[in-house]
Amino acid sequence: MPRFSIILPCFKVQGFLRECLDSVLGQSYRDIEVIAVNDCSPDGCGAILDEYAARDDRLRVLHLEENVGLGRARNAGMPLATGDYLFFLDSDDTLTPGALAAMADRLDEADDPDVLVFDYARTYWWGGTRRNALARVLAETAGETFTAAEHPEIMDLLMVVWNKVYRRDFVEREGFAFPPGYYEDTPWTFPVMFSAERIATLDRICLYYRQRRQGNILSTTSRKHFDVHDQYDRVFAFLDERPHLTHWRPFLHAKMGEHCLDILAKPDRLPPSDKAEFFQRTAEMFRDRRPEGATVPPELRVLEGSWASYRLGRRSAQTRKTMVRRAKKTRTAAIRRVGRVRAAVNNRRPLDPDLVVYSAFRHRGVLGDPAAIYHKAKEIAPRLRGVWVVRSAQEAELLPPGTEHVLLGSSAYRRVTERATFFVNNVNWPNSLVKRPGSVHIHTHQGTPLKYMGADLQGKPGARHRVDVPQMLRRADRWDYSLVANRHSELVWERAYPCGFTSARTGSPRNDRLVNAGAQEGAEVRERLGVEAGRTVVLYAPTRREYRRGGHVDRVDLAKLAAGLGEDHTLVVRLHPSLATGPARGMGLADLHRRGVLIDATDEPYVEDLMLASDVLVTDYSALMFDYALLDRPIVIHADDWGAYTASRGAYFDITAESPGPVTRTEQELSEVLASGSWRDAESQRLRSAFRERFCEFDDGRAAERVVRTLLLGESMPAPSVSVPVARSVPADHDLLASS
Structure with missing residues (x-):
């Protein structure tokens, strides 16, 4: 008996069907059967299904003699199912890699619940991907089983069939089936969720929900949308037959009203001549099905009135929106005029020689090199007033206590940026910030550059998609000083940003902590992360990819890597900061962290903590390797897509030829290197030593002090000594003039 029976109705999807089948049959988890139902499709679906069935005996094809529609096609497949769980997959959607294995693990962990709800992401025809906006609901209920009454927020998720798997004997016991119609998911999902005694969730993106360029069938203009009333009638009838579920009637009553008003409000759903009838049918049903004593939410009270009053309310709402937009436009124009006058006045006032404005990572907080400079300035030059720029009030709440700050774009922001003498940032300031004569802009960068x-x-x-390079250089024209940690960086920055700044051989201020840290700091971080004593900590820190929209590419099977390390190792994963809020963590990382397979440290604000807590770094092309080399701890480079990476992004040198440690090209090689211990042998030490000499030459542990004394205070201080001369340059065949 297979674990999953995947029922796959097919109708006019020949352009997407192969991709769907490949995503299912190519899963690492093999204990499945696929029941494909050819719903008398007039295109090539039947032939494609037969072709795949001939190659894989896990696929069985049922050819229907007439088209019966999606719901009844699913019904036709159910009697053939023998698996523990039913999974109704739409044949234009696809499973994500490792999805079925993750589902199976969660089902085992939850001791076979009635229903497992998993996450999905919308994929668009133009290449974009957007995660389910309510994914937090899955995270909040992870690790437990419950009823919908205990966690009613689970009902706020998209009420569709395909984001769940269902225990087959539960479905058979309750007699669930799909009715004919346009909205066939409604009378399935609500009764199932109402009836389930044990629901589990999986905080992982298991399915890509394809968004067709011309929309799905429910976005077409048709009288078929009247079917929604019949389907809700079926759900109410289901409750009528089960008195123990009658407490769901107020919820269903409100949900029905919301759903119908949503259909009515969309301009492309109903023919204009049918809208009054649709409203009247909805209002009648809303009145007839209203539970005794139920309170009608304010947004649904329009259903207690007439069609004319509904239309009048819609027009009034649209008029109010128009008036608000006009008022906002007028107010914005007035604010800009006042701002220009104020700026003209303030720009005649002298600069404040003790005012330093800081920002890091696009105003995310007290982080990176600017943070190290800020803290050192407070220590040795307390007369300097440091003010941080943050994006929002929420991020301001995360600042260390007592940190003076302003919100980006606020009047306070304008006041300090118009009067400050010093500006310290690791990214460019906004275009609106005008550099006054006499002000000093210090650009710290974000590490040693490998990529262009x-x-x-x-x-x-x-790589420059959506990047305005000329605009970037105009912003860089404001730099007075560019901090460098080595002569490689100095050469690259002066070529990549042909502006008028001076290169300052200060070292990287954020790396002072790595140079000066004692062993105890790493131990404290390990304890905070929950790493057991005596374990070897492997830090995996991949970078983003420019050849994939969104930047995230799964290069390593994290569960497999963690298992291969052994019980005496702990895998700590830190994604690139730009991927922290996207769908990347939903591809399995969050669930693996919850299950204790690894530690997801993507949200750790200080990457230096993770470096100090680890014994070895595994990365691909992240600039983190240059900082990590300061610790003189092993580094493994996993370069399985080096050719694709350099073709799309470009690199200043070949990291596979001038590596700080072993280089792997496949997952098997990576596992073998880590298992064999060759990552810490004499050859690894030799490679790391040469790498350190080249890229850590100015990091002597006093970089922040050097910036404060020489650039902020105007004092003298010895430059960092260079023990080993390094004469390296950017490849001669990279002609900047030719590329611009």
């Missing part, structure tokens, strides 16, 4: 930056992106159209 600035003007060098001109020759890489994929």
Whole structure:
């Protein structure tokens, strides 16, 4: 008996069907059967299904003699199912890699619940991906089983069939089936969720929900949308037959009203001549099905009135929106006029020689090199007033206590930026910030560059997608000083940003902590992360990819890597910060963290903590490797897509030829290197030593002090000593003038 019976109705999807089948049959989890129902499709679906069935005996094809529609096609497949769980997959959607294995693990953990609800992401025809906006509901209920009454927020998720799997004997016991009609998911999902005694959730994106360019069948203009009333009638009848579920009637009553008003409000759903009839049918049903004593939410009270009053209310709402937009536009114009006058006045006032404005990572908080400079300035130059720029009030709440700050774009922000003498940032300031004569802009960067930056992106159209390079250089024209940690960086920055700044050989201020840290700091971080004593900590920190929209590519099977390390190792994963809020963590990382397979440290604000807590770094092309080399701890480079990466983004040197440690090209090689211990042998030490000499030459542990004394206070301080001369340059065949 297979674990999953995947029922796959097919009708006019020949362009998507192969991709769907490949995503299912190519899963690492093999204990499945696929029941494909050819719903008398007039295109090539039947032939495609037969072709795949001939190659894989897990696929069985049922050819219907007439088209019966999606719901009844699913019904036709159910009697053939023998698996523990039913999974109704739409044949234009696809499973994500590892999805079935993750579902099976969660079902085992939850001791076979009635229903498992998992996450999905919308994928668009133009290549974009957007995660389910209510994914937090799955995270909040992870690790437990419950009823919908205990966690009613689960009913706020998209009420569709395909984001759940159902225990087959539960479905058979309750007699669930799909009725004919346009909205066939409604009379399935509500009764199932109402009836389930044990529901579990999986906080992982298991399915890509394809968004057709011309929309799905429910977005077409048709009288078929009247079917929604019949389907809700079926759900109410279901409750009528089960008195123990009658407490769901107020919820269903409100949900029905919301759903019908949503259909009515969309301009492309109903023919204009049918809208009054649809409203009247909805209002009658809303009145007839209203439970005794139920309170009608304010937004649904329009259903207690007439069609004319509904239309009048819609027009009034639209008029109010128009008036609000006009008022906002007028107010914005007035604010800009006042701002120009104020700026003209303030720009005549002298600069404040003790005012320093800081920002890091696009105003995310006290982080990186600017943070190290800020803290050192407070220590040795308390007369300097440091003010941080943050994006929002929410981020301001996360600042260390007592941190003076302003919100980006606020009047306070304008006041400090118009009067400050010093500006410290690791990214460019907004275009609106005008550099006053006498002000000093210090740009710290975000590490040693391996990949192309600035003007060098001109020759890489994929990497500069949505990047305005000329505008970037105009912002860089405001730099007075560019901090460098090595001469490689100095050469690259001066080529990549052909502006008028001075390179300052200070070292990287954020790395002072790595140079000066004692062993105890790492131990404290391990304890906070929950790492058991005596374990070897492997830090995996991949970077983003420009050849994939969204930047995330799964290069390593994290569960497999963690298992291969052994019980005496702990895998700590830190995604690139730009991927922290996207769908990347929903592809399995969050669930693996919850299950204790690994530690997801993507949200850790200080990456230095993770470096100090780890014994070895595994990365691909992340600039983190240059900082980590300061610890003189092993580094493994996993370069399985080096050719694709350099073709799309470009690199200043070949990291596979001048590596700080072993280089792997496949997952098997990576596992073998980590298992064998060769990552810490003499050859690894030799490679790391040469790497340190080249890229850590100015990091002497006093970089922040050097910036404060020489650039903020105007004092003298010895430059960092260079023990080993390094004469390296950017490849000669990379011609900046030619690329621009």
